[in-house]
Amino acid sequence: MIVITAPTGTIGRLLVDDLLDRGERLRLVVRDASRLAPEVRARTEVVVGSHGDATVIDRACEGAEAVFWLAPDDGSAPSTEVAYVDFTRPAATAFARHGVRRVVAVTALGRGTPQADHAGPVTSSLAMCDLIASSGVALRAVACPSFMHNLLNHVRALKEQGMFFMMTDPDLKAPTVATRDIAATAARLLLDDSWDGSGQVACLGPEDLSPNDMARIISEVLGTEIGYRQITGAAFKERMTGFGMTDGMAQGMVDMFEAKNKGLDNAEPRTAESTTATTFRQWCEEVLKPAVTA
Template sequence: MIVITTPTGQIGGRLLEILLDETRTRGEELRVILRDPGRLPDGVGARVDVITGSHGDAEVVDRAFDGADAVFWLVPSNTQEPSLDAMYSGFTRAAAKAFTTHGVGHVVGVSALGRGTPVASRAGHVTASLAMDDLIASTGVAYRSLANPTFFDNLLRQVASIRNNGVFTDTVAADRKAPTAATRDIAAAAAGLLLDRSWTGTGEVPVLGPEDLSPNDQARIMSEVFGRPIRYERRTLDEFRTALAEHGVGDALVQGYLDMMRAKDDGLDDGVRRTPQTASPTTFREWCEQVLKPAVQA
């Protein structure tokens, strides 16, 4: 049995789709954990075992991991957590104990690039995510962390600005090239690991996308896809801080985002070489044509 957390999120939702299709002929059972089963797509609830509640709750994961062979682990965003440790490792501690209690064999987690880089210890959310990986690995479970760069899909938060103003923003330098990836490719990487559990020990699986791009590169591609000018505006970290606070993000998490973005501009995502094994297939142009453009035109 495979247990999926966040089964209605960008990564978890796509993972669930893949596994429902793949396990149709394999006979492997699927179980999902979520607070509101009504958010599952029509017909899915009848095909999976549903555990209602938060996967940060000890009683919930105790029920969910009973009989489980593998778990997909993703910590949800909570803008009001008192600290980054509480958001990542604190949320994960009950599950880490349950992995051992129930003899879960394999865990695949969503994490970040940066381990081993000079800025990894001061990268906010990424630093906390890497500490969560260490916590899971310390249980003795076979563990693979999906080491991800910035997601293409983060641009979906700026659909209105792209549509109305032809502008998207970030805090990194306009000409700084870095890996970026589609969340659907991250889900596909997770599915491959969960279905073929021949791996042992602990390690990272980078998902780097097919090429490094700068914000200026992205603006050029978006302009070509949309048939009109789209430009990038770099915002300062102070402007980013203000925007996060206006959206109700707590102080500790705001600082974590600022530290992460500063670290990204200092090379946080540059430590892994792209190879056929670390590249992922979806290009930024494909993603813009298939995901962003329909969202902007909706």
């Protein structure tokens, strides 16, 4: 039995489909079961509730061999530590109580770098993995840079202004990854019962690109000129709090991007294993362009 948390998210839903296609027995932990496709509900066990709730995650882990763990984005949390570490504490207890053998968790790049010491959600995500590992379960942390998927938050600006805006230095080349490749890596690890101990598997995409590189590729895919503008940390924080994010979480996001601008995502060596398949151009053609032209 494999437990999947956040099964309706951008990674989780792809992971669920992949594992079901392989005939795996799945137990899904979901707040709202109506968000699952009827054919998915019919082929899985469903535990309704938050996987941060001790009772819910304890019930979900009973008899489980492996767990896919993803702490949800929670802009209402007072801090990134609460959103990642405190949210995961009941799960770490449940993993140990029920003898779960393996956990695959999504985390960030940066372990062992000085930039990761003050990088908001990155710092807390790495601490979350340390907490899971301390439970005695075997852990593989799928360590990721920024997601290509995050550009979907800029669809309106692309349509109306022909621009997208981030804190990232315009010429800083860094890896980005498609969520489909994160899901594929997680599936591979969940199905492989040969590993133990605690370790990390990086997902770096196939190339390092700067925001200016991205703007050029988006322009070519959309057939219209797209520009990039770097915004200040203060402006970014104001935007996030304007969307309802708490001050603590918004400041954590600012800290993360400042750390990325100092090379947080560039320290991980690129290897054949860490180089995932989906190019940024392919993602733009298959995901971003349909969203912009819809």
